[in-house]
Amino acid sequence: MNKQELKEAILALKKEKKALILAHYYQDADIQELADYVGDSLGLSIEAAKSKADIIVFAGVYFMAETAKVLNPKSKVLVPDVEAGCSLADGCPPEAFRAFRNQYPEHVAVTYVNCSAEVKALSDLVCTSSNALKVINSIPADKPILFAPDKNLGRYLQSQTQRELVLWDGACVVHEAFSMEKLTHLIAQHPNAKLAAHPESEMHLLKLADYIGSTAGIIQYVKATDVQEFIIATEAGILHEIMKQAPGKTLIPAPSREDNTCACSECAFMKVNTLKKLYDCLLNESPEVMVEEGIRQRALLPIERMLEISA
Ligand code: 13P
Ligand code: SF4
DSSP: OOHHHHHHHHHHHHHHTTEEEEEETTSOHHHHHHOSEEEOHHHHHHHHHHOOOSEEEEESOHHHHHHHHHHOTTSEEEOSOTTOOOHHHHTSOHHHHHHHHHHOTTSEEEEESSSOHHHHHTOSEEEOTTTHHHHHHTSOTTSOEEEESBHHHHHHHHHHHOOOEEEOOBOOTTTTOBOHHHHHHHHHHOTTOEEEEOTTSOHHHHTTOSEEOOHHHHHHHHHHOOOSEEEEESOTTHHHHHHHHSTTOEEEEOOBOTTSSSSSSOOTTGGGOOHHHHHHHHHHTOSBOOOOHHHHHHHHHHHHHHHHHHO
């Protein structure tokens, strides 16, 4: 099948099986265009939670699909490729996280949604980049906090809340690969451009940013800001939705270091999903995401607390 035929076949299967396709902003444009809903990790969780579809196909990375299954156990949750991991989730194994938690028994354990369901099940609260500040601010000032797995988001939260967080040593390979040398040069070449950055970026980059926020936040910022040029420091897949929502703006992706595995700031995990794999997973109703019921119930509590706080 050529690309067009594949797209038509996916839409036909989606209709036949009454499936819901959810896609993250970092997916390829072709996949985003086929989705019923495209969003950031918070928006996608909310959509998954309220869906009545028998089948949810989650085009994103594994921890996102797992969160959908935790929130909506009745739906069959499918992923195009189980290898769509995440350096943050993969770098925080449950047993090591349990040992880390046990070192700080008095601390409230807050985990960034980019972690496995097992790690969420060991947490008091979950957050996404959209609501992390609200979640931290909801914790009484006298309670110490530990935060995992993203040390860059953790440092950003410390700087914004003046709270001391005990940090897990994890990072996003994409947001740590920006070249400060090239970025400073780019800013000098485009003095009127605004820099919008995701908080998974390192502090030295965030210090230069005009706006710091989640993928959904960055899209809103570009839309609402009366400036022509923007440098976007997050995964390049987001450019597709920004161009749709803010047509006519000039978008410049923040450059990565040469030693980065991708030429630009692409997440190799997000990009393992293809139209063909999306088609195959709808056709075969596989691979399916499964979460053991005990873990699911324990993971649900901190996610529901987060949804209440960010409502
Ligand atoms: P958002 O919550 O902003 O969509 O970010 C998810 C992510 O994985 C960023 O790298
Ligand atoms: Fe994980 Fe980074 Fe990819 Fe987001 S961009 S899914 S944090 S590896």
